[in-house]
Amino acid sequence: MVAEYQDRTVMRAVDAPKPPAPAKVRDILEYRTGLDDTLPPTPLRDLLSASGANVFVLSVDAELQETVQRAGGDQYPVYTVADWGELRAAIEGGRCGIAVLDAALLGQALARRIAELERFEDRLVTLVAADRTDAQNLIGFLSDRKIHRLLIKPPALGITRLLLESAVSRCIQLRERAESPGSVTTQRTEVRPRAAAAIRSGASRLPSWLLATALVSLMIGAVLVASFKPLWPSSPSGQRSDATDVRGAVAPVGAAVETAPAADRFADLLARADRAFSEGRLTEPSGDNALDYYLTVLAVDPSHSLARERLTMVLDALFAQAEAGLLDNSLEVVAAALAAVRRADPQSGRLAFLDAQLERARAANKASAALRASTASAPAAEPAAPPAEAAVRRPQQGELDSLLTIAAARMQRGQLVEPAGDSARDYIARAAQLSPSDAGVARARADLLSALVTSAGAVLKAGNVDASAALLDEARKLGAKSDSLALVDGEVVATRAARAEQRRAAMLATARERLASGALITPAGGSALDQLLALEADSPDSAEARPVWAELMQAITSNATAALARGDSAGADGWIAALARSGRDTANADALRRQLDTMRLRQQYLANWSPSSELSLLSYARPVYPREAQIDGVEGWVDLEFIVDLNGRPRELRAVESQPNGHFERAALAAVAQYQYEPFVRGGEVFERRVRLRIRFTLQ
Numbered sequence: 001m002v003a004e005y006q007d008r009t010v011m012r013a014v015d016a017p018k019p020p021a022p023a024k025v026r027d028i029l030e031y032r033t034g035l036d037d038t039l040p041p042t043p044l045r046d047l048l049s050a051s052g053a054n055v056f057v058l059s060v061d062a063e064l065q066e067t068v069q070r071a072g073g074d075q076y077p078v079y080t081v082a083d084w085g086e087l088r089a090a091i092e093g094g095r096c097g098i099a100v101l102d103a104a105l106l107g108q109a110l111a112r113r114i115a116e117l118e119r120f121e122d123r124l125v126t127l128v129a130a131d132r133t134d135a136q137n138l139i140g141f142l143s144d145r146k147i148h149r150l151l152i153k154p155p156a157l158g159i160t161r162l163l164l165e166s167a168v169s170r171c172i173q174l175r176e177r178a179e180s181p182g183s184v185t186t187q188r189t190e191v192r193p194r195a196a197a198a199i200r201s202g203a204s205r206l207p208s209w210l211l212a213t214a215l216v217s218l219m220i221g222a223v224l225v226a227s228f229k230p231l232w233p234s235s236p237s238g239q240r241s242d243a244t245d246v247r248g249a250v251a252p253v254g255a256a257v258e259t260a261p262a263a264d265r266f267a268d269l270l271a272r273a274d275r276a277f278s279e280g281r282l283t284e285p286s287g288d289n290a291l292d293y294y295l296t297v298l299a300v301d302p303s304h305s306l307a308r309e310r311l312t313m314v315l316d317a318l319f320a321q322a323e324a325g326l327l328d329n330s331l332e333v334v335a336a337a338l339a340a341v342r343r344a345d346p347q348s349g350r351l352a353f354l355d356a357q358l359e360r361a362r363a364a365n366k367a368s369a370a371l372r373a374s375t376a377s378a379p380a381a382e383p384a385a386p387p388a389e390a391a392v393r394r395p396q397q398g399e400l401d402s403l404l405t406i407a408a409a410r411m412q413r414g415q416l417v418e419p420a421g422d423s424a425r426d427y428i429a430r431a432a433q434l435s436p437s438d439a440g441v442a443r444a445r446a447d448l449l450s451a452l453v454t455s456a457g458a459v460l461k462a463g464n465v466d467a468s469a470a471l472l473d474e475a476r477k478l479g480a481k482s483d484s485l486a487l488v489d490g491e492v493v494a495t496r497a498a499r500a501e502q503r504r505a506a507m508l509a510t511a512r513e514r515l516a517s518g519a520l521i522t523p524a525g526g527s528a529l530d531q532l533l534a535l536e537a538d539s540p541d542s543a544e545a546r547p548v549w550a551e552l553m554q555a556i557t558s559n560a561t562a563a564l565a566r567g568d569s570a571g572a573d574g575w576i577a578a579l580a581r582s583g584r585d586t587a588n589a590d591a592l593r594r595q596l597d598t599m600r601l602r603q604q605y606l607a608n609w610s611p612s613s614e615l616s617l618l619s620y621a622r623p624v625y626p627r628e629a630q631i632d633g634v635e636g637w638v639d640l641e642f643i644v645d646l647n648g649r650p651r652e653l654r655a656v657e658s659q660p661n662g663h664f665e666r667a668a669l670a671a672v673a674q675y676q677y678e679p680f681v682r683g684g685e686v687f688e689r690r691v692r693l694r695i696r697f698t699l700q
Helices: 042-052 061-074 082-093 101-118 131-137 139-143 157-179 193-205 208-225 265-277 288-299 305-330 331-344 349-377 384-414 425-435 439-460 466-476 483-517 528-538 542-563 571-580 586-605 629-633 667-671
Strands: 053-057 077-081 098-102 125-131 149-153 618-619 637-644 650-659 680-682 685-687 689-697
Touching: 042 305, 042 667, 053 061, 053 082, 053 157, 061 077, 061 098, 061 157, 061 629, 082 101, 098 101, 098 157, 101 125, 125 131, 125 157, 125 680, 131 149, 139 265, 149 157, 149 265, 157 305, 265 288, 265 305, 288 305, 288 331, 305 349, 305 384, 305 571, 331 349, 349 384, 384 425, 425 439, 439 466, 439 483, 483 528, 483 542, 528 542, 528 571, 542 571, 542 586, 571 586, 586 685, 586 689, 618 689, 629 685, 650 667, 667 689
Parallel strands: 053 077, 053 098, 098 125, 125 149
Antiparallel strands: 637 650, 637 689, 680 685
16 A cells, blocks of 8 residues: 655744635535545645635644644644734735634733734634633623634643634635625624525425414524523522513513614623533533533524534534544443434434444444353353354444544545544554454554555655654554565664764864854854864764864963953953863863952952951051141041052052041151051962051140
């Protein structure tokens, strides 16, 4: 079997292809019954992309992006963007038909952005993803139909898939209406012309007595709905008023009822229904689920197109539950889902088909149970194993064939191992659980192994080495042992080695260029040092890098020494840190660090003064008392600041304060200039030290 692997890498919006002429895809989207419908002549993703029904996710939330991508699968083209401008450009260019806005990313700007998108409502479907708390504040956008749906975060895969299906259907509907001459369509107006025509034509053929009966039934249903208290708001006093509001549309005889605009008639009820649907409450709990809400609206207004459309989404979800239950043999789940569908659409052909499938599954289970009971009660001597095996296998054969057919369809699509739960590998594994020795299972597994190896070779030729290696790993896990696998595996190894060599050569060339331009340690991540460190991590014993390393170390050391010489402690610190980061010449780095520490101490001792008493005074000269002050009987003091140099001699003397001013400064400076201190030593190094000294002048 020849199969193509589909690369599931998320593309950015700017890389998305511009759509050609719109294509018709509604018929493909609405396939539901035949298994052959899973194999359209043209992939659905390509048709949707050509029609402009691309899904763009504006978010940086990895979980949201992954869930939307998985939910879309290969059915819908999904792209992610992190910038509003990119999304806006995609919309204006006609490349985006469905926009998923992350409320957490847009924050306060969400309302403004939704308002900006209203001008595209004739061709754009807008979804908003928000956590449960924020979603409560966004119901108004849903009720006003400014957005199509709300997606609760963290998103559930099943609900996300349903919302995407609804959005794609709506997008195609908008595109088709735009192509229809004379059509007027907005995102807030939900009208189905073909359905309306069918209703009109059907009504014209109905007998008058049947129409009258239907009208009476409708009035009775409306009264019953109006009496269903949990669905309708109460009056401020907590009691129902005699005349219900417009949501009930029913009043006792003689009561006055004000009719509100039709657009607001069911807004509250529809908002509750949408919230229940987004939270997965399709049929439970009773009275507070999407199905009950939509049926209530339709009981009052059977022509309500929006409720009818959203009810269809609920029914599709229930049908999906039933189909999954049949595959899992969870017949109670199937019965519950079909019972809920029967309440809304008892004439559905799909319902009849699944009812028949359910009955067959029940009969098969009953036969299997009876066979097991008879086998258990039979005498041990009777060799009943072969007939029993055949009898057990027959009830399962339909399910086994279905699983293998779906597996073949997934291989044809390229869904070999992804998405989880809906890939060829998963369906074959489930088939093997039913009948491990079945020849069809063995053939399907062989086809899958061949497809994995073939796809691995194809994606390797396309340049995706990691994807190719992942496919080969899956093939090995499934027991593949073939010459073709070994051949592709060897090509993967060779390609990785060649790319590694190219990568190392590029890093070395970049390091040389950075070194020549003087970008030794900056900018961060792009310097010569960064390039050489990355190269060393990739190839520790690269002989070509050794001379470049030597030149870089010499340049860094020279810059560090120059910075120390000019007293630039910050600059020296950066160069020495880079030298240490290189992991080379650690002895030189340690020596330079000690020089830097000494320089910083020297700068500190010169910048901040301390009392002169911290130094040992070896000799001094008494100051001469000024004659004028002595005659006048003036006493006082002078504070001097000076530096004791490396020889212990004062320099840069100055009087910083005196009392009284102008009498004793000269005499104090002359005396201290003759002082001799013991040089200041710390850690074996001699430092200059700034000190202060007060000289007092007193008369005896």
